Each structure stands twice: as structure tokens, then as C-alpha cells.
Amino acid sequence: MKNIVILITLLIITTFFSACKKANDEPAPAQETGTVHIEFDNQFERDALDAEQFTPLVFNTETYQNAAGEDYTITKFRYYISNVILKKADGNTYAVPESYYLIDASSSTDQLITLSNVPAGNYTGMSYTIGVDSARNVSGAQTGALAETNGMFWSWNTGYIFMMFEGTSPQSTATDHILQYHVGGFRNATNTNALKTVNMSFGSSTLRVTKVGIPQVHIMVEASKVAKNRSFATTPTLHMPGATAISIANDYVNMFSFDHIHN
């Protein structure tokens, strides 16, 4: 009996010791991190003569024109930004986990997203996806930015609407002269993949992430790109993945441009 007690005591002590040893082996305290803001500054179009100037994005009341000379107004402009990756000059990258953001320019043309726990360091560029990656399209019920209640999900044809652009045009042949471009699609098998990646260099600027302060990356967005090459007379609405969706995505992938960084 006594022997057993000693044995158990020894076992317990050994366990404690080995546990201590393990703790000592662990790497140095977690790396310093900081917070980053990315501002999506939604405008209508960059001025052709003065690249610093933009025609502002005004919903409902302002009339714009596409390349074909068709007049239109914009009532809704929303899109998903996801899988944000920050890049360093040496090629190292930091992929922001669970980075899914719904930018709704119709609620406010200035939209800020917050990246937390970013490893401290100097970053020279970033990339992100416009839309929602294929895995998340087929992972079942989601929450937050991806919640199916956000009006950016096709219930009858599983998948997120990556970009939603709505308005009116006298040239539109749809009921009430509406314009509705709902772009999505993630399947390679059916050639309906409309996912686009934006690769952005910060040029001569550097994003300095430290544990103090919140640096801000300022990105300009030109909503005009969505409708510029469309014909409202022939395609006033789009509600499903396919070739037209991909063609619109190929246009709006160019609507983002890096402007400046506040460190």
C-alpha cells in the first residue's frame, strides 16, 4: 500500500516537472501586433484631366453616363472584400484570418475596415479578393459579413453575390427601367468563376504596423467601371453566374487604386 502511494506521488511529481519543462521550451512571447484601417473611398470616376480629382458618387439623384452614352442613376453599390494579405518588401506575407468584409457604399461612401492583430512590421503592398472564396460559398450557414441575411446571397443557386450594383436608366428595357447587376459565381467546373484578386503596391509608401497607433491605407474606388461597358438596352439586369458576370467582374477588378497611407 505504502509503495503504491509513493509510486503515485512520484508519478504526479514527474508529470508536474515534465509540464514545467514543456512550458520552458515554448518560443518567446507572441510577436508584437497592431491594428490597421483600410478605407474604401467610393467615388464615381477619376477626372480625365486632373487625376487628383474625382466625380463624387451620389446615389439616386445624380445622373451619370456609360460609354455608350446611356444615362443612369445609381441606387445601390455593395461588394465583398475578402482574404486580405499584407505583403512585405522581402516577399513575406501576412494573411489576415477570417477577413470577410461587406462594403456598402450606399450606406456611406466612406467605408472603413479594421484589421486586428497584424504582426508589427513594414508592409509595401497588399492583395484581396473581390467576392467570397469558393470554400465559403459551400460551407453552410454563416454569420457576420457573410450572414445570408445581408441580401448578398442567392438562395436558389448557392453562392454569394460578390458585387451588387443597382440603379435606373431610361434606356433600360427592364420593368420600371431598372438596372440590376448582381455578380457572383465561383465554380471552375462550369466556367462561372467570377472571383477576382486585386494586387496593390503601396508604391513609395510604407505601411508601418506597430503596437501603438492605427495606420490607415486609403483606397479610391471608381463605381463607374461597373456600368461603363454595359448596354442597358440589351442587358439591363443580371442575376446569375456566367459569362456576363465574368465580363462585369473583369471591368470592376480595375475600380480600385491605391491613394496614400497615414501612418
Place this chain on the structure above:
Amino acid sequence: MKRRSSLFLFVFTGLLWIGTSVLFVSCKDAKEPLVPFSFLYAFETPVHFPTPVYDFANNAISKEGFEVGRMLFYDPVLSRDSTVSCSSCHQQFVAFAHSGHAKSHGIDNQVTLRNSPGLFNLPWQKDFFWDGGVSHIELVPLAPIANPLEMDEVMARVVYKLNRSTRYKGLFQKAFGKDTVDSQQILYALTQFNGLMISANSKYDQYRTQKETLRAEELEGLSLFTEKCSSCHSGELFTDLSFRNNGLNTSFTNDTGREHITTLSSDIGKFKVPSLRNVELTSPYMHDGRFTTLENVLDHYASGVKSSATLDPLLDKGDGSYGIALTDDEKQKIILFLKTLTDQSFITDPRFSNPF
């Protein structure tokens, strides 16, 4: 030492006695069948079934989650004007198909576009609906809720309505431990209910697991079925889960089926191969409910198959004629076999009945 063990024995016996009396008391009061809790609200793959597509890994089943899902299934609160529930078009006594309706009625007495299929064994499905438009079991309820011909409701409003109901709020809180109801909890709860609706206890299943025998005609039917039907209605699910054109029309302009989702012209006129479990109950048949009886269905395959560009090659006899060679006697035997797929315990299981 000896005294201690007798004390232990005494306490143990006492506990056993209390435990037994508790058991007896609960048995006396319970109206539910005497099946262990774990069986009632746990997902288990029937021994002869394949591995499921959905395994509840992210959606742990609880009695509370299941029961709130069951309430939602039977509650018209999911529709815009509280007139249509899931159970309006999915009735338990016909294996959750819509009895006698070629196409179901939706909100404002509108007629929907397709026949509402039976609901069972859903965790084994890759794609849902006749055109396979929905590719995850949790996302299925979003389609009928949003469809203007069915429930015509906005999911965000469903969330709002359920949060406004103190009853539902409390039930969701118990099930998911969160202060407010969100769409994920609603879809999880419905999936817990719908996902446990497993039909694997028909006479055929009893035969398959060596608990019962089939009659000679039924066995003949099984062997004819295996020969003539099982290349599409294969395995224990009685479907290979594919999409095929089974020759109902020569053109499909009214409903292009799978093409509606994929936009591929090679998918025009293709619809999901349905399971044949409980097929005796789920009349009318086909995506548009055009056939009322199983005899009609087999007559179609024997002599009614129409050719078109996407007709399934298995229905092309290669001599300019189409369909499956079937005599009247063979049809009758196949139907006798199909009736062994009826699962009485499934359609009378009180877990799946209307809780209101």
C-alpha cells in the same frame, strides 16, 4: 478497511435503489417511446448506408436545437404573411412530400413550378432541389423562404420576427446559448430537425439487414429492379445523386432543369434522380408531378420516353427506339418491390410530427 468497504457497499446499494426508482418514475410519466436519449437526438448512419455528406461536425445536435427546428418546420411564421409553413408542402404521412399535388401551392394561392419531393436521408445529398441549385443542407430553407411563389419572405425579417417572440427567443437561447437569434441558428436548428429525418426501416431494410424476408414476387421485383433501374436509382439511397434527362419531353423551354443552374446546354432537361424510398407514398411523380401512379411511371419508361439532344444514353436502346424494355408482368413485380421501400415507422415517428 473491511468496515470501509461495507460502508461503500451500503452507499452504492442506496444510490442504485434511488437510481432505479427515478428510472421507474420517469418511465411511468414519459409519453415518448422508451428509447435512450442518445438514439432519439443523435445522428447515426444506418449500418447498410454509405458515409453521409453532412455529419453535423459544426452543428452539434441537441434535443433543444432539434425541437426548435421542429417548431420552425411546422410554423408559418417563416412566410411573409404567416400562411405557409415547410409542412404545408411536406407532410409526414407521405414521407414529407405533398400529397396529391403535382405542383404545390405557395403564398397567395400561387402554384409553384415543381413537384415537392419527399424529405428524408438529406445528410446524404450533395445537391438539393430538382435542379441541384442548393449545394449545402443548411442552406436549403433559404430557397423556399425567399421564393416569391412559396413563402416570399426576407430572411432578415424572419430573424426579426423570431427575436420579437419571447417564446422563440427563450427556446433558441436554450438551444444555442446566445442572447439573440441569428440566421445561422435558424438554419442550424432546421438542419438538426431535417437531418435526423432518416428513413432506413422499411421492409426492404429489414430484409437487407437480415431481420425479415421478402416474398418471392418481391424478390423477383428486386432482381428486375437491379437489372433495369439501379444504374440510376443505385445503392441504399436508391439514387446515384446525378442529374439526368429521362425523356419526359422533346424540348424543355418551360423548365430547363439543371441548365437553369449551370447554364450548360448539355444540362438542358436534366433533373435530379430522386430516391425511390417511400415512393409508394410520394405520388405524384416527376419534377412536374405529371404521373399519378407507379404504373404511369413504368409505362413511361417502357414506352413513353421521348428523344432529345440530352436524353440519357442509358435510355437509348441504340436501334432508334428509346426507354427500358419492360413487360406488364415485370412492371407489376417491380412495383411490388418498390412498395417494400415504404417506411411506416418513419411516417409515424412522433419526433417528426407537428408539435403545435
